Amino acid sequence: MNDDLHDAFARAADDAADQAMTADQIRRAATERIRARRRRRPAFVVGSAVAGLALVGGGAFAAVQLSGDDRGEIPDVIGSPAPTPQDSQTSEETEAPVTEAPSEEPSETPTEAPEPEQPAALPEADLTAVFPACGAVVEPTSGRQQLTFSPTWTEGAVGDTVTATFWNSSGDDLAGVASTHLTAVAVKDGVVVGWTEQSPEASTAPFDLDVRDFGQVQTTGALAHTLCTDGTTPLPAGRYSVWVAQQATVTERVPYDESYVAGAPVVTEEDMLVSGDVTSLWMDDAGRSVPSPGVAAGWPAQMSQDEAFRYSDAFQTIVWLAVSDREYLADIDPALYRPGTQVLDLGYLEPEVPFRCQPGADQALGVVGPDGGGSSGSGIGVIFATEAEAEQFVALWEPLHGPVTGVVTLAVGCDFS
Incomplete structure (x- = not known):
């Protein structure tokens, strides 16, 4: 510690011992002595000169301890009351600056309101995907399919399954086999965006349908309630077209002429993907299927x-x-x-x-x-x-x-x- 600072605090400490001065009074006395020498010095120097410093509130002194050198021991003054704001204010022109220790209290970072949760993004169209794959573009086939699904007047599909029935619209009697697995996909704006299963079952069932006959082949599939990109995220709220797809193979045809006379059976093997838009699916904000709103x-x-x-x-x-x-x-x-x-x-x-x-x-x-x-x-x-x-x-x-x-x-x- 330099001589001026040591002498100032030493004398102030002597006075404190005789007069029971407060910590604030010690600081004031030391400052006055430094002013008398017309030397501006910081009140505390970082190093061994300040052995301990405790702060209360906005930097008010609660205790001061000075450790000296060979000039002698400086007595402690402990337990002094914190100064009032009026007492601790001094003019910048007359008082030496005081280095304050940083507050240990953590600063509060203002918390921002959480952003509202955005609905999951629907898969984008993939021109290389083949229906009913995820992202495939749905393009209804013009005209009348030979095998299709019977029209449904269901206003909205609710629950976990959808049932579809084959309908023979070819103009011939048809016989063959069809898969027992029905794939149901959710379509939005002409793109497959949701489905439930990607591994169709291998089993098949026979069918034998007369002209314009339907009702013999009826299968049930799981409704697509989740995005086809991950299979777990619920579809966003709104309406979706439910398309169903099923594999079939025609093995025999019986043609009819213009007079509606049956001809000889024709053995054939024609693989078909029977598909169609059969109903609507409405989803709510909680990811549940609901009736038409x-x-x-x-x-x-x-x-x-x-x-x-x-x-x-x-x-x-x-x-x-x-x-x-x-x-x-x-x-x-x-x-x-x-x-x-x-x-x-x-x-x-x-x-x-x-x-x-x-x-x-x-x-x-x-x-x-x-x-x-x-x-x-x-x-x-x-x-x-x-x-x-x-x-x-x-x-x-x-x-x-x-x-x-x-x-x-x-x-x-x-x-x-």
Whole structure:
């Protein structure tokens, strides 16, 4: 310790011994003596000159202990009260700076509010993947498959399984074998995004289906509730198209001529992948399958086909979103698939409507049949009880998906005879 500092504290300590000075008074006395010598020195020097220093609150002195050199021992003054803020303030021009030890209390880092959990990302389209592999692009086959799954009017699949039934739509009697494993995949925006099993069973079952026969081959498969990328993450909330796929081999055909006379059986071996969009799957925010939640909030309510077709002389309004010259709903027109799924995503069910269920709609839409007259085709349409509801739907639909094909108000009723 230098001479000035040692002398100042030594004298202050002597005074403390005689007068029982407080720690703050010792510091003040030492400072005054240093000022008298007109030398500005730090009050404490890091090293052996300061043997111990305890801090209370914002750096207030609770105890001071000085260890001296050969000049003699400096008495301790312990237990002095902490100075008041007024006493501890000094002018920067007159008081030597004091080096304070850092506070031992950990500084509190402000905690940020956790970001809301984002829904899992759906797999992206993989143009090299083959249906029903993960990421495969679903492209409905145009026309009518020889073997397909019978139409389902299920509004929504709930639970862990889905059942599908073979339907012979080839025009021939068909016999063969089919796998007993049914693969069910979840499709969103035309891409396979979810499935449950990647190792189909090897067993098969025979089938023998007459023309337009169905119901003999019925299989059940596990519903896809998880992303196909990992098989564990639940599908994000929303609606998914459930496509099923099953392997089949036709081993015999019995053809029919134009007069519907059966010909001789033909032995063959034709491998097929029977697939189709059979129903819808709705998932909630908790990763559970749920019934259809109904029409999306803010959108006008539709009339069901059952209700609309019941009265053949009642006028309703149909918003037509896409049209086709296909006559039977079993015939697939890929152009109708995307608008059909977009309508289903909003909760509007049964979107496929034959023109004959609103006679005159084809002419109103400008759809011409093969003979130049009306069309026996069909399209994607949503039925409303009033024109006002139809206009509300159009106003919401077009900013999302573009112009509608047309809006037709005519008597709605379907004659299937």
